[in-house]
Amino acid sequence: MIALPGMYRHFLKRAGWYAATFIVAVSLVFLLPRLGPVSYTDILKANMTFGPMTAEQREELISAYMKEHDLDKPLWIQFRSYALRILKGDLGKSLNFNAKPCAAMIGEKIPWTLGLIIPAVALAWIIGNLLGALAAFRRGIFDKGIYRTSVFIGSVPFFCFGLLLMYLFYSLFPVVDSLGGYSPDIIDKGWNSRFLPSVLSHYWVPFLSIFLVLIGGQAAGMRSTTIYELESDSMKYAETLGIRRSKVFFYCLRNALLPQLSGLAITIGTMVGGSLITEIIFAYPGLGTLLFDSIKSRDYPLIQAVSLVVTVATLCLCFAVEIISAFVDPRIKASFENDGGAYASN
């Protein structure tokens, strides 16, 4: 595939935009907790828990913490040291849990969250688009029955649908024995024959509650795009030529799918937020639950670190979707040849 210089220039511009967004996000995460009426350092001091120790030891630890994070200096020096730390991958230390580095705590949780979100979004995108296209193309049972149902489920907030499924599978028909990502009595968490089945049996309810809700939105978008495509001149021409219906459907699907891909980028933020809450209700051991615990214990450095990681991950996902859709959609590429990317920059 030959990519054109104009397209790369566009990507560079977009990368610049995302970098700027990143800087704004870092500043917000740094600044917002410091805007309140109680000073940031006082909040930190009030919420530090280092286990049993004497008052002097405590004072010493606090002043060491303050010095390490430049919290005794003016705001702009604090920000400089905060930003420099983040660029080095140091997200600060948690106030609780024996001052563990936030980055390590987040690192432990990320696989759980990604394992939940990425398959759910990818599968919902595929199934939702197929369903939307079929609803537009075949009508009948697809349009009246399955499509309507999926759009109804899609209008239910993530965590509400999760709670409904929880009632169904934990209370009414108790098929899963406990909340969480695995049975609480398992100590050896590795690739072994007890842990993995337990993880799988705890996986599917949270997964379904994200996946099923996402289908509706995708299907609705796809249905209207497909109807639009079906009424276009090229499709009508193809039909008058006597090209097989299945082939027309395929062309139509291809044309309608690509805008759906770029549309995915702007909805990722909502999906991420929704799945964080879903994790909380199922006590799933991912970033959402970590965020919940950090808010409960007022662990500000950890709240800030998780917020930042979630934001950056969302930015990366959006950028990735943008790049992929530009490479697979010939219309975006063509628009760079003709009018400098008017199609891509909507």
Added chain:
Amino acid sequence: MRRTDFSFLRHPGTVILLIILLVGIFLPLFINLDPFSTGISGATAPGSGNLLGTTRLGQDCFARLVIGFRTSLLVAFTAAVLATIIGTLVGLSGGFAGGLVDSVSTIITNLLIVVPQLIILILLANILEETSLLMISVFIGCSSWPWMARALRAQAVSLRLREHVALARLNNQSFIALLVKQILPYISSYAVMAFVMQLGSALFSEAALSMLGLGPGASEVVTLGRILNEANQNGAFAYGRWWEYLPPTILITLFISSLYSVNTSLETRFNPRMRSR
């Protein structure tokens, strides 16, 4: 003579919505509901004296549901009004004025669309030690307008080039007059629909925020999200005491879904091209 079309009243979504709203708003005026006082009964299942059972602290679930819905609705309404105003102002002025105003507002809008709203809400709610209901509404309103601004900007950009706008400009109408007289009539139907959607999303945001434990700080306040949060903390999720979390869940689901369907029927009313389908 033009007759007002009341056919939307026959829509099941509208009927459900009206029932929910009427019961939620007016029921507390007729019967005495006490959502706070605790009892020694502990958690009891529905039917045994209390319509929807009691929480672990012995609080009446039905009273909590009705009062909580009322409070949530108030928060959602305030937030939706705020978001609609900000969204309309930012979208219209950006799209209509163009130039620097447009660039700045587009950058801010796009930025807030990419960053998850939940994260912005968490950071905002952490500013204050104890968050009041009003502050929650303001936070939600201030973080949920970008979608609307984006859609309205696109409409304003296309409207800007219409002939009647050019004519009004030639007549020396002021910027504000242009916006109000020439642009707003075209936008108002969309703004109404966007407000309906904002109402649903604000109710959801309040619930999400409260679920995280960042809801209204005062102890004498109950919202739908707070009921869910306390159900979680009380172990209602883990021990399967479904009556503590299922009714608010169903209420939120019904409310938001019927808002969606009302929106669809509004869309077919406002957009004649969609009526045939």
